[in-house]
Amino acid sequence: MLRTADPVRFQSYVADHFSSPGDALNQLAALADQTRGIDAPEVEVAGNVVTVGGRSALTEQPVAFRLQVEAEPPYRVLSLSPARAAPALQSPAPRLSDDAITHEVDRYVHKLADADAFSGVVLVAKGDQAMLVTAVGGASREFNVANTTDTRFNLGSVTKTFTAVSLLQLAEQGKLSLDDPLSKYLPDVPDAEAARKITIRQLLTHTSGLGDHVNAMARDPFRTRYRTVASMLELVRGVPPMFEPGSRWRYSNSGFLVLGAVIEKASGRDYYEYVRENVFARVGMKDTDFYELDHVNGGLATGYVKEFRAGRPVLRNNQFDLFVRGGPEGGAYSTAHDLLRFARALRGGKLLSTQLVSEALSAKPSLGSSGYGYGFEVEEGGRILGHGGSYVGAQTKLDLFPAGDYTAVVLSNLDNAARPVVAKVRNLLLADESTSQK
Numbered sequence: 001m002l003r004t005a006d007p008v009r010f011q012s013y014v015a016d017h018f019s020s021p022g023d024a025l026n027q028l029a030a031l032a033d034q035t036r037g038i039d040a041p042e043v044e045v046a047g048n049v050v051t052v053g054g055r056s057a058l059t060e061q062p063v064a065f066r067l068q069v070e071a072e073p074p075y076r077v078l079s080l081s082p083a084r085a086a087p088a089l090q091s092p093a094p095r096l097s098d099d100a101i102t103h104e105v106d107r108y109v110h111k112l113a114d115a116d117a118f119s120g121v122v123l124v125a126k127g128d129q130a131m132l133v134t135a136v137g138g139a140s141r142e143f144n145v146a147n148t149t150d151t152r153f154n155l156g157s158v159t160k161t162f163t164a165v166s167l168l169q170l171a172e173q174g175k176l177s178l179d180d181p182l183s184k185y186l187p188d189v190p191d192a193e194a195a196r197k198i199t200i201r202q203l204l205t206h207t208s209g210l211g212d213h214v215n216a217m218a219r220d221p222f223r224t225r226y227r228t229v230a231s232m233l234e235l236v237r238g239v240p241p242m243f244e245p246g247s248r249w250r251y252s253n254s255g256f257l258v259l260g261a262v263i264e265k266a267s268g269r270d271y272y273e274y275v276r277e278n279v280f281a282r283v284g285m286k287d288t289d290f291y292e293l294d295h296v297n298g299g300l301a302t303g304y305v306k307e308f309r310a311g312r313p314v315l316r317n318n319q320f321d322l323f324v325r326g327g328p329e330g331g332a333y334s335t336a337h338d339l340l341r342f343a344r345a346l347r348g349g350k351l352l353s354t355q356l357v358s359e360a361l362s363a364k365p366s367l368g369s370s371g372y373g374y375g376f377e378v379e380e381g382g383r384i385l386g387h388g389g390s391y392v393g394a395q396t397k398l399d400l401f402p403a404g405d406y407t408a409v410v411l412s413n414l415d416n417a418a419r420p421v422v423a424k425v426r427n428l429l430l431a432d433e434s435t436s437q438k
Contacts, residue, residue, distance in 0.1 A: 001013065001032075002028075002031060002032040002035055002036065002037045002038060003032070003036055003037035003057065004032070005029065005032040005033060005036070007025070007029060007310065007311030007312050010025055010028045010029055010032070010311045011025055011311060013028070014028065017076055017077055018076060018077045018078075019070060019076040019077065019078055020078075024077070024080060025308075025310070025311045026308035026309065026310075026311060027080050028080070028311070029308045029311040029312065029313070030308050031065060031080075033117070033306070033308075033313055034056065034058070034059070034063075034117070035056040035057060035058055035059070035063055036056070036057045036058035036115065037056075037057035037058075038052065038053075038054035038055065038056065038057065038063060039054055039055045039056075039057050040054050040055055041053070041054040042054060047071075048068060048069050048070065048071045048075075049066060049067070049068050049069075050066070050067040050068075050069060051064060051065075051066045051067075051083050052064065052065055052066075052067070053083070053085060056420075058111075058112070058115055058117060059112070059117070059420035059423075059424075060108070060420075060424070061085075061420050061423050061424075062085035063085050064082070064083035064084060064085040065080060065081065065082055065083055066080070066081050066082070066083040067079070067080055068081075094431065094432075095431040095432060096428060096431065098126060098131055101124070101131070101428045101429070102124065102131045102132045104424075104428060105122065105124055105132055105134075105421075105424065105425055105428065106132055106134055108421070108424050109122050109134055109136060109421060110134075110136060112136075112417070112420065112421065113136035113137055116137075116306075116313075117414075117417060117420075118136065118137065118412060118414060118417045118418075118420075118421060119136060119137025119138060119147060119304070119412060119413055119414040119417060120135070120136065120137060120147060120153065120301070120410065120411045120412035120413055120414065120417065120418065121133070121134070121135045121136075121147060121148075121149055121151060121153070121335070121336045121409070121410075121411045122134055122336070122408075122409070122410050122411075122421055122425075123149075123336035123337070123339075123340060123407075123408070123409040124406065124407070124408050124409075124425060124429075125340050125406065125407045125408075126404065126405060126406055127344075127405050128344055130337075130340065133149045133336060133337070134149075135147040135148050135149045135151065137413070137414065139151050139299075139300075139301040139302065139413065140301075140302050141302070141304065141315065141317075142302070142317070147301060147413070149335070149336060149337065150287065150299060150335055150337070151299055151300075151301050151335065151411075152287055152288075152291075152299050152300050152301065152333040152334060152335055153300075153301050153333060153334065153335070153394065153396060153411035153412070153413055154300075154301070154303060154322075154326075154331060154332075154333055154389075154391060154393075154394040154396070154413070155326075155330070155331070155332050155333065155334055155339075155389050155394075155396050155411075156330045156331070156388070156389020156390050156391045156394055156395070156396055157253075157329065157330045157387060157388065157389040157390070158330075158332075158334075158339070158386075158387045158388065158389040158396050158397075158398050159326060159327075159328070159329065159330045159331060159332040159389065160256050160328075160329060160330065160375050160387055161342075161375050161376060161386075161387050161398070162275050162279050162280075162332060162342075163256050163259050163260055163263070163275070163328040163329070163375060164204060164256075164259075164360060164374050164375020164376065165279055165346065165351050165352060165360075165375070166263050166271075166274055166275050166278060166279060167200070167204065167259050167262065167263055167374075167375075168352050168356055168360060168374060168375075169278060169351070169352060170263065170266045170267055171200075171356075172352060172353060172356055175266045175267065176200060176262065176266045177200070178199070178200045178201040178204065178374075179199055179200070179201060180199065180200050181195065181196050181197070181198065181199055182194075182195045182196075182198040182199065182200065182203070182208075182258065182262070183195035183196045185261070185262045185265040185266065186233075186258065186261055186262065186265065188237065189233065189236060189237055189258060189261070190210065190236050190237055190238060190239050190240060190241065191237075191238060191240060194209075194240060194241050194245065197241075197244075197245045197246075198210070198241070198245045199245070199246075200259070200262060201367070201374075202245050202246055202255075202367070203252075203255040203256070203258055203259050203262075204255075204259065204374040204375055205249070205364050205367050205368075205369040205372055205373070205374065206249055206250060206251050206252050206255060206369060206372055207245070207246055207247075207248065207249050207250075207367050207368050207369055208241065208245050208246075208252060208255045208258075209241030209242050209243045209244065209245045209247070209250070209252075210236065210239075210241055210242075210252045210254040210255045210258065211239065211241075211242055211250075211252060211253075211254050212252065212253045212254055213232065213235035213236050213239075213253060213254045213257060214253045214329070214330075216235045217232065217235055217323060218321070218323075223323055223324065224294065224324045226323060226324065226325065226327075227292065227324060227325045228270075229257065229260045229261050229264060229270075229271045229327060229328060230261070232257055232327050233257065233258070233261050235254075236254045236257060236258060239254075246367070246368070247368070248368055249368045249369050249370075249372070253329040253330065254329070255329075256328050256329040256330075256375075257327055257328050257329045259328055260327060260328025260329075261328075263275075263328070271327075271328060272290050275290075276289065279342070279351065280338075282345070282350070282351065283341050283342060283344075283345035283350060283351065284338075284341050285334065285338040285341055285342060286338070287299070287334065287335045287337070287338050288332060288333065288334035288335070288338045288342075289332065289333060290325055290326045290327075290331065290332050290333075291325070291326075291333050292324055292325045293322055293323075293324050293325065294324055297333075300333055301411075301413035302317050302318070302319070302393075302413060303317065303318035303321075303322075303391075303392065303393020303394045303413045303414075303415070304316065304317055304318065304393050304413060304414050304415065305317075305318060305392060305393050305414075305415040306414065306415060317393065318391075318392045318393030318394070318415075321391075321392040321393065322391075322392075330389060330391065331391075334411075335411075336409040336411055339398050339409045339411075340407055340409060342398075343386075343398065343400055343407045344407070347400065359373070359374060360373050360374040360375060360376055361373050361376050361378065361385045361400075362378065362382070363378040363382070373385075375387070380430065382402070383401065383402070383403060383430060384399050384400070384401060384426065384430075385399075385400040385401075385402065386398040386399045386400050388422075390416075392415065393413060393414070393415050394412065394413060394415075395410075395412045395414075395415065395416055395417060395418035395419065396409075396410065396411050396412065396418060397409070397410045397418055397422045399422065399425070399426065401429050401430070404429065406429050408422075408425045408426075408429065410422050410425070
């Protein structure tokens with residue numbers, strides 16, 4: 001039934017098998033849209049909970065869902081919910097040649113695009129050379145404008161890497177120390193007591209205890225006023241840390257916003273000007289910036305969210321979900337080519353010393369940050385470095401693979417669409433060399 005994506009059949013199934021329809025029709029439709037059927041299904045029954053797992057026919061990735069059923073006949077379904085699937089990175093697969101990897105990624109991306117399950121740009125490079133750059137889907141569905149390899153996408157939290165590099169440049173120049181208390185630069189943020197306890201290093205590693213001002217900004221009906229770091233900082237001021245600084249790890253958008261303000265204090269420059277001149281311009285990122293979205297900007301992808309109504313998919317754009325301008329924590333726009341330039345310049349020591357790059361790209365378990373360095377995610381024991389980003393109608397990923405010197409960029413303007421592509425590329429690039437196909 002999941003292969004057909006037929007709203008009429010779904011409606012009949014819900015009426016016959018669910019105790020209360022609720023939103024079950026749209027849940028089934030979404031599951032069908034995301035999977036197009038489940039291959040090699042496995043069913044596990046525990047009491048009145050049935051878990052179904054297998055492999056999505058569409059994404060070719062593990063998928064699972066859970067049904068809670070009545071304890072007595074006729075065992076109608078009480079609820080349908082996602083379940084934890086087996087890890088995407090599984091037992092070693094044969095290692096393909098670079099040409100075969102390129103072909104397989106291209107096939108996969110177009111398969112998803114043909115099913116309207118991915119829209120965006122994917123780049124895979126070895127060293128400085130792009131092996132594959134492909135664009136699919138629409139940058140503006142309203143005006144029938146296609147994505148191209150030069151389309152600029154909302155990066156979400158990939159932006160944090162630019163903030164981290166800028167901060168570390170200032171540390172390298174002796175204009176600040178990672179062990180400085182926040183109070184040295186912002187004595188009353190979030191309050192005087194917390195500012196004396198929080199260090200710059202804790203802000204960089206998400207161990208400061210600060211929370212997420214983005215939620216408050218999203219609820220503000222007058223959020224077009226948030227165009228400067230100073231204006232955004234007012235949402236952090238007066239909000240105490242959620243835990244004692246340095247005692248544990250919690251991802252913090254507010255922490256990186258505060259780092260943007262520290263950059264301004266230490267450099268004497270506006271945050272946006274500093275990053276533009278010392279990161280983007282230095283490495284030739286001509287299509288990357290913090291665009292003010294109520295101005296005229298060329299080449300930006302509109303983000304889209306797929307929703308389900310009466311069992312049918314409906315797209316809406318994200319224009320009323322966006323902030324008028326991104327900040328140090330997220331929201332810059334860039335292209336796949338520019339992100340490759342950034343990654344290569346970073347690894348090549350053109351933005352920071354190689355020693356400081358190594359520190360930034362290393363996890364900090366001694367600080368309670370076992371999967372995060374200084375503004376960079378560290379995954380699979382250091383086999384994958386980089387950062388991801390996600391917001392309404394946008395999902396992005398910059399992956400650096402030290403072994404083999406690969407870089408992968410996945411930029412999508414369709415909600416939650418980048419994840420399966422990222423998993424596919426990772427599976428291919430991390431495949432066991434000992435099983436290489438000749």
